[in-house]
Amino acid sequence: MYEFEIHDMTCGHCASTVEKAIKTADPDAFASIDLGTRTAKVETRSDPAAIKTAIENGRLSVQFQTGLISERSASISKFPRRAFKPSARNLIRLR
Structure with missing residues (x-):
């Protein structure tokens, strides 16, 4: 699992653009986009x-945040607290 920090993502339209970019780069990808x-x-x-290039082609600046997260450390409890505050209005799940 990879984490990308997208500073320019400020609204639902931006999150949708990121979602489409990820699916364009890899149709089988699973992504959790947190607008907050x-x-x-x-x-x-x-x-x-x-993936980074596809998001940047949508005119959003991206930083590759954490690199590969091992499956063992990918549990919710291992992520930094600020990175996991999902709510119904700012979390988009792709499948």
């Missing part, structure tokens, strides 16, 4: 650079 923390956690077999 402006992050996207992406589970993909593709190169994370391809």
